[in-house]
Amino acid sequence: MTDRRDEVERQLRRHGVKPTPQRLEIGMLLLAEPCHMSAEQIIAHMRASGSPVSKATVYNTLNLFSRHGLLKEVAVHPSRLVYDSTTGIHHHFYNVDTGELTDIDPGDIELTRLPDLPPGTSAESVELIIRVRSRS
Numbered sequence: 001m002t003d004r005r006d007e008v009e010r011q012l013r014r015h016g017v018k019p020t021p022q023r024l025e026i027g028m029l030l031l032a033e034p035c036h037m038s039a040e041q042i043i044a045h046m047r048a049s050g051s052p053v054s055k056a057t058v059y060n061t062l063n064l065f066s067r068h069g070l071l072k073e074v075a076v077h078p079s080r081l082v083y084d085s086t087t088g089i090h091h092h093f094y095n096v097d098t099g100e101l102t103d104i105d106p107g108d109i110e111l112t113r114l115p116d117l118p119p120g121t122s123a124e125s126v127e128l129i130i131r132v133r134s135r136s
């Protein structure tokens with residue numbers, strides 16, 4: 001547990017984020033191993049473990065982590081943002097019934113054709129979200 005905390009603390013410092021106790025707490029939840037979580041899930045987890053952290057602090061911390069490249073925001077829906085601790089380019093399955101986001105290895109998708117880019121632009125990344133439904 002202490003090792004993980006140290007590792008998360010180092011990770012924050014490497015990205016220029018000052019490791020306050022609350023940032024460490026949120027970082028432990030999200031950065032210790034690959035995961036996808038919404039702000040609401042993070043708040044629920046923290047409340048369940050007895051943390052008095054405020055919603056505003058969680059949202060501010062998630063924004064800060066994203067700005068510093070510690071997390072990636074995946075907009076699975078215009079009103080739903082999921083925070084991803086895997087920040088490299090990769091694709092996702094999104095289960096619209098359960099809200100679960102699962103990684104797809106970039107090597108598992110082959111894009112053979114893309115449209116012409118708008119004039120004066122270059123492609124930065126292509127990341128797909130494949131929406132799935134649970135079979136009933």
Ligand SMILES: [Zn+2]
Pocket residue numbers: 036084086090091092102103
């Ligand atoms: Zn992911």
